[in-house]
Amino acid sequence: MLKKIVLTGACGALGTVLREPLSRMAETLLSTDIAAAPETLLPNETFVQADLAERDQIEPLMEGAEMVVHFGSYVDEGPFETLLGPNFIGAYNIYESAYHAGVRRVIFSSSVHSVGMYRANEGIDLDARHRPDTFYGLAKCFTEDMARMYWEKRGLETVSLRIFSCTPEPGNARALSTWLSYPDLVRLVSRSIDSPTVGYTEIFGISNNDRAQVSNAKASFLGYRPKDNAEDYADKVLGKGLKPDPQDPQHMCLGGPFAIVPLGESGVAMIRKMSEAAGD
Numbered sequence: 001m002l003k004k005i006v007l008t009g010a011c012g013a014l015g016t017v018l019r020e021p022l023s024r025m026a027e028t029l030l031s032t033d034i035a036a037a038p039e040t041l042l043p044n045e046t047f048v049q050a051d052l053a054e055r056d057q058i059e060p061l062m063e064g065a066e067m068v069v070h071f072g073s074y075v076d077e078g079p080f081e082t083l084l085g086p087n088f089i090g091a092y093n094i095y096e097s098a099y100h101a102g103v104r105r106v107i108f109s110s111s112v113h114s115v116g117m118y119r120a121n122e123g124i125d126l127d128a129r130h131r132p133d134t135f136y137g138l139a140k141c142f143t144e145d146m147a148r149m150y151w152e153k154r155g156l157e158t159v160s161l162r163i164f165s166c167t168p169e170p171g172n173a174r175a176l177s178t179w180l181s182y183p184d185l186v187r188l189v190s191r192s193i194d195s196p197t198v199g200y201t202e203i204f205g206i207s208n209n210d211r212a213q214v215s216n217a218k219a220s221f222l223g224y225r226p227k228d229n230a231e232d233y234a235d236k237v238l239g240k241g242l243k244p245d246p247q248d249p250q251h252m253c254l255g256g257p258f259a260i261v262p263l264g265e266s267g268v269a270m271i272r273k274m275s276e277a278a279g280d
């Protein structure tokens, strides 16, 4: 049992999934977000509202923490200036504060968008170089590189989880390859926390999907063994009659729609527009 875990992005979709399992892994869970506190807190959970971009708000949270589960960020493509505070400076504030407080390990929610411009059928593994599809992906690359540097220069460990599509169910044809179930997210984060040593490790955050397009073989020592498989939803998803254009770069690249969204423009808005046009 750890003494204290800090969870950023605690009010977000994935933070909400993680609060309860994390609270069972530590004596104290300190949850934080720029948003207001959740309505009810767990018995050993405290909540502090804080902006990642403000070092003086982040630093005090780290006192006595052994691990930081860093899931807070602006979660969309947007102008560089929009991402600069939460995603770039925010990540630096986490690493710098964690290091000075003697934190042992950070679990960082990276993204497929750090390698989003690779062709989906290239079959990349964890040796592939960064190839971001957006400023959002670029911030993930920046944080991954910073995390490796903090390990190599300062001995602060990190597991970077390159999450693909973490949703309750796979919602479209792409997600048959990219889905990460909520229970598998919990398995992934739990392994990242309870593995005795990780140094600096990257791992793709996907379930045990038959149609997975990337290989986690080089991180198998982490012991992450996903149990869910998007294939269980294939009939439902493909039954919607989706016929993706095979020439369309968004179906050819790992980053999906983010691979074609113009730099600085919202990918989430584009996805919404496309799914409305498809009658979803």
Ligand SMILES: NC(=O)c1ccc[n+]([C@@H]2O[C@H](COP(=O)([O-])OP(=O)(O)OC[C@H]3O[C@@H](n4cnc5c(N)ncnc54)[C@H](O)[C@@H]3O)[C@@H](O)[C@H]2O)c1
Pocket: 008, 009, 010, 011, 012, 013, 014, 015, 032, 033, 034, 035, 050, 051, 052, 053, 070, 071, 072, 073, 074, 075, 085, 086, 090, 109, 110, 111, 112, 162, 163, 164, 165, 166, 167
């Ligand atoms: N959901 C996915 O499929 C997916 C895929 C890849 C990566 N990720 C990553 O996982 C993490 C969590 O994603 P999510 O789906 O829960 O997103 P989310 O938008 O639901 O949650 C992000 C949280 O970060 C908080 N936040 C934003 N700016 C902040 C700031 N300046 N200071 C403090 N908190 C701030 C938001 O208030 C929000 O609660 C993110 O880092 C995201 O990039 C998610």
